[in-house]
Amino acid sequence: MDIVVFGAGSLGSLVGGLLAREHDVTLVGRNPHVDRIERNGLRIDGELDAHVFPTATTDGTGLDADLAVVTVKAFDTDAAARTLATGSLDAALSLQNGMGNEATLATHLDCPVFAGTITYGAMFVEPGRVECTGIGELALGPRDGGSSPLADRIGTAFGAAAIETTVAMDMPRRLWRKLAVNTAINPVTALARVENGAILDPPTADLAAAAARETAQVARADGVELTDTEATGAVESVATATAANRSSMLQDVESDARTEVDAISGYVVDRGEELGVDTPTNRTLATTIRTWERGQDLR
Numbered sequence: 686m687d688i689v690v691f692g693a694g695s696l697g698s699l700v701g702g703l704l705a706r707e708h709d710v711t712l713v714g715r716n717p718h719v720d721r722i723e724r725n726g727l728r729i730d731g732e733l734d735a736h737v738f739p740t741a742t743t744d745g746t747g748l749d750a751d752l753a754v755v756t757v758k759a760f761d762t763d764a765a766a767r768t769l770a771t772g773s774l775d776a777a778l779s780l781q782n783g784m785g786n787e788a789t790l791a792t793h794l795d796c797p798v799f800a801g802t803i804t805y806g807a808m809f810v811e812p813g814r815v816e817c818t819g820i821g822e823l824a825l826g827p828r829d830g831g832s833s834p835l836a837d838r839i840g841t842a843f844g845a846a847a848i849e850t851t852v853a854m855d856m857p858r859r860l861w862r863k864l865a866v867n868t869a870i871n872p873v874t875a876l877a878r879v880e881n882g883a884i885l886d887p888p889t890a891d892l893a894a895a896a897a898r899e900t901a902q903v904a905r906a907d908g909v910e911l912t913d914t915e916a917t918g919a920v921e922s923v924a925t926a927t928a929a930n931r932s933s934m935l936q937d938v939e940s941d942a943r944t945e946v947d948a949i950s951g952y953v954v955d956r957g958e959e960l961g962v963d964t965p966t967n968r969t970l971a972t973t974i975r976t977w978e979r980g981q982d983l984r
């Protein structure tokens with residue numbers, strides 16, 4: 686497959702680098718990372734080891750590909766979609782956290798847009814090098830659920846590159862469940878400056894669980910069957926499995942970078958308002974993170 690990975694940061698470089706073992710990959714990113722990859726290739730180390738030579742560019746306009754994998758932060762999705770729309774794609778797949786990315790892509794792109802969730806961990810080490818901090822799995826499928834031969838083809842392509850992939854018929858439920866995990870873990874760890882495992886202890890556990898329950902309530906109002914128990918259970922198991930991790934929002938806050946709060950807690954608040962569900966915990970968490978963002982000179 687010809688695959689464009691739009692957003693060659695931590696996750697995009699890891700996924701793009703793994704795909705490059707089997708497919709023709711073009712990474713769209715920024716310098717000095719792109720420049721280093723063009724000269725010396727991309728190195729992946731940590732839990733996986735690879736040295737690959739994908740095409741790398743800072744110019745994402747006019748690209749033709751079988752698939753575009755989108756791995757920019759949620760607040761860059763609109764710009765990424767507008768740029769990708771100048772090329773010709775057979776399909777697009779979001780592997781981003783937060784909600785609303787697929788809808789944004791579909792607004793601009795003239796091809797099927799698939800939803801994805803990924804539990805691999807990636808960290809940017811230096812230009813030309815990323816670390817795989819955790820081998821996980823990927824699920825992808827039609828963004829409104831159901832099956833599609835094109836989703837099957839994309840799943841097979843990821844599998845051929847040794848990325849463990851499930852082609853799922855229930856992506857809306859999986860996206861909401863991941864959102865419940867992110868609404869519980871990300872803002873709480875970012876505000877308290879603690880690793881993921883710390884949210885398992887009371888009284889922080891109650892705060893995280895309240896955020897996840899609200900998210901499940903909004904999901905149900907949106908027609909997705911996610912129980913409170915499933916949402917809080919997912920939070921517990923992810924926080925246990927990633928106990929020593931610093932969440933992406935904590936890493937953003939620590940490096941004075943903009944967070945994805947709008948697509949995580951903010952999405953739950955906004956969608957809750959539209960559906961008549963009150964979300965006081967997510968509202969408080971979103972407001973506090975946004976207040977921090979406003980007071981910073983963000984990268």
Ligand SMILES: NC(=O)C1=CN([C@@H]2O[C@H](COP(=O)(O)OP(=O)(O)OC[C@H]3O[C@@H](n4cnc5c(N)ncnc54)[C@H](O)[C@@H]3O)[C@@H](O)[C@H]2O)C=CC1
Nearest residue numbers: 692693694695696713714715756757758761781782806807
């Ligand atoms: N890092 C991880 O382990 C995981 C990340 N995610 C999600 O994946 C998404 C990406 O996360 P990260 O890779 O950590 O973020 P990141 O900030 O490391 O990577 C995003 C990259 O996109 C680039 N970019 C943005 N707009 C661009 C444009 N117009 N042209 C060229 N490059 C552009 C940025 O320069 C940056 O390097 C987020 O939604 C995150 O929540 C999901 C699971 C795991």
Ligand SMILES: CC(C)(CO)C(=O)C(=O)O
Nearest residue numbers: 870927930931932933934
């Ligand atoms: C699952 C979790 C919480 C892992 O840290 C994550 O997705 C993130 O940090 O954004």
